Structure formats: C-alpha cells, structure tokens
Amino acid sequence: MADDSTTTIRATFDTRAAADLAVEHLVQQHGISRPDIFIQSVGADNTVGSAPSGGDASHDGGERTDGPLEGEIEVSADITESRMAAVQKSFGEAGAIRVTGR
Template sequence: MGRVVVGTFPTREQAEQVVEHLVQQHGVDPKAVSVTAAEDANTAGDAFDIVEAEKGGPDPQKKNATALRGSIRIAADVAQDDLAGIVEQTFRSYGAAEIRSQ
C-alpha cells in the first residue's frame, strides 16, 4: 500500500534539489510529487537560497522580488513502502524541517 510523504523546507533551492534527486536518483514519477507553499501565502521559502544571499538578498523595490513568507512543502505519493523510506531519508538529507507520512 502506498503512502504520501510530506516534508517542509526553508528554501526554494532545497525543494528543487529534493525533487530533482527523487526523480533522477530514485525513479519517483514527477507527476507524483507536488511542491506548494506550506502556509496560506505564496512563498519562496523562509530564507534566501545561496544565489540570492550572494547577491545580498532580493530587492524589495522590485515588483517580482522573492517573497519570504514561509516554508515550502513537498508531497511525494509513492506506491511502495520501501520507496517511502527512501523519500523520508532524502528529505532528511536535504534539511527538511518537518517530515510526516500519511
């Protein structure tokens, strides 16, 4: 029986790396992975990623400035329980703040 593994990440960069790793290294179907804001507001995470930090962070004067309004949630719907364990470990290795399975 499958499970949905959910993790929250502080930066968009971490979330993108997790999805890439799951799809390329573990064969998770990209259609089975969703990436959303963990809270109600649209967000790019809780913190600047390395590229933004190197540039001094987003310019709040720009219309499309990065919005830091909360964490990013990844949910992976996996069919096999052993793959769910791999997803959980991947989430941990990329710094997930919270992980749960349903």
C-alpha cells in the first residue's frame, strides 16, 4: 500500500530561471496545482537568486548591477510521501543545489 501521508519538500536554487523551471516540473510532470507551490527568498532580502541567468544576465558580456542578487530562492510544496523520490529527481533536473523534505 502506498504512503499517502503529506510532507513538505523544499529545494533551493541559485537562479530564478531554475526555480521557475522547477515549478513547471511540479505542475506539468506531477500535477501539483500552482496555488500549492510556494516560492520565496531563502533570506530576508528580495532576490532573483545568487547568480545571474536569463534576463538577469547582460547581453554585452558585462555583469548587470540592477538585479537584486541577494541570495538563493526556495521552492516548496506539500506532496505525498509516495511522490518524494520523483519530485526530488525533478528538482535535481531543474538545477536544485539542495533538496530537503520533512
């Protein structure tokens, strides 16, 4: 019998692009509703991540200074225990630097 108890899984990303990709994986691959997925900065500061990517990166090769690269981004969701391994794998494929469940 599958374990249907619920746990919160959290993954930390160094770019907003990676966090957004993780959200898409949760929605499209695992059927988790967007209102059940939470995105926040790991610290107290507003941030787009700790590394530039996508729109945060400069097109002329230099570094942009207008994006708040103030720390990592956390994506979390409540999932059933039976989904834990699959969601961990999806987070890893999206570029998670840490994944924890409780």
